[in-house]
Amino acid sequence: MPRYRIDIEYDGTPYAGWQRQAGQPSVQEAIEKAIAAFSGEEITLKGAGRTDAGVHALSQVAHFDLSREWKPDTVRDAANAHLSLARQTVSILRAAHVAEDFDARFSAKARHYLYRIANRRAPLALERGRAWHVARRLDTAGMHEAAQRLVGHHDFTTFRSVQCQAKSPVKTLDRLDVMRLGEEIEIRASARSFLHNQVRSLVGTLKKVGEGRWTADDAEAALKARDRAACGPVAPAEGLYLVSVDY
Structure with a gap:
């Protein structure tokens, strides 16, 4: 049974998140319906990460199986045609045949996120x-400076949603960089995997430092507290983008 990998761009604003949810629009369901419309097959799409409601993606990765073999370009173009007809804010950037053991989630070696802050009066x-x-x-x-105190192998309980289903709060954060580009601030984070709401929680804490309400020492103390109550406010979803996934 042929397995396909697709790379996906989406504006997450209209969706309740990546994952299919009863009675609510999701990115996963939108793509599944588009693939079923041209292939005649019901599929289960498996993504590299479950982005939350309102979170965007520049290159999410997913895989699925079909009983019939299609040219990758046909998969991309046919799926995009049906997504467009349904007025979905989703685009399939690329499609490719992959090995049967490829798994968009479990084969991933790193995930890269971008958080955008528009830092201006208007x-x-x-x-x-x-x-x-x-x-x-x-x-x-x-x-x-505060972000560098949070990089590394730590217990990130402070920056983990109470709804997080990960077995352990211990993760290795490989990168957390903050840079200004005119009126925009970019925060880039990289790790093999992230906890639920981890990036948005980190960004909310770093904003407190940027406002002068906290210091780098305060941010580090919050990490070491291993207590969700020590976290700064969670940044809103609209600034977060899944940029890419490494395999």
């Missing part, structure tokens, strides 16, 4: 829903 018009608008100017150098 409200957003074109970027509304695609970045976190913060009017007060943030100290990005201080945020980056």
Whole structure:
């Protein structure tokens, strides 16, 4: 049975998240319906990560099996045609044949996220829903210094949602960089895997540092507390993007 990998771009604003949910729109269900529409087969799409409601993706990865072999370009173009007809904010960037043992989730070696903060006085018009608008100017150098205290192999209980289903709060955060590009602040995070709400929790804490309310020592103390109550506010979903997945 042929297995296919697809790379996916989506605006997560209209969806309740990646994962299929009864009575609510999801990215997974939108793609499954598009593939069924051209192939005549009901499939179960398995993604590299379950992004939350409102979170976007520049290159999410997923796999699925079909009984019939199709050219990858046909899979991409036919799925996109049906997604467009259904007015979904989802695009299949690439499709490819992969080995039967390829698994979008478990074969992944690293995941890379971007968080965008629009740091300006004026409200957003074109970027509304695609970045976190913060009017007060943030100290990005201080945020980056604090971020480096959080990189490494740690118990991230403080930055883990109470709804997280991971077996352990211990993860290795390979990268957490903060940089300013004019009126935009980019926070880039990389790890093999992340806890539920981990990136948004880290960003919310770093914002407190950027505002001068916390220091790098405070951020480190929050990490060491291993207590969800020690976390800063969770940043909103609209600024978060799954950028890419390494295999």
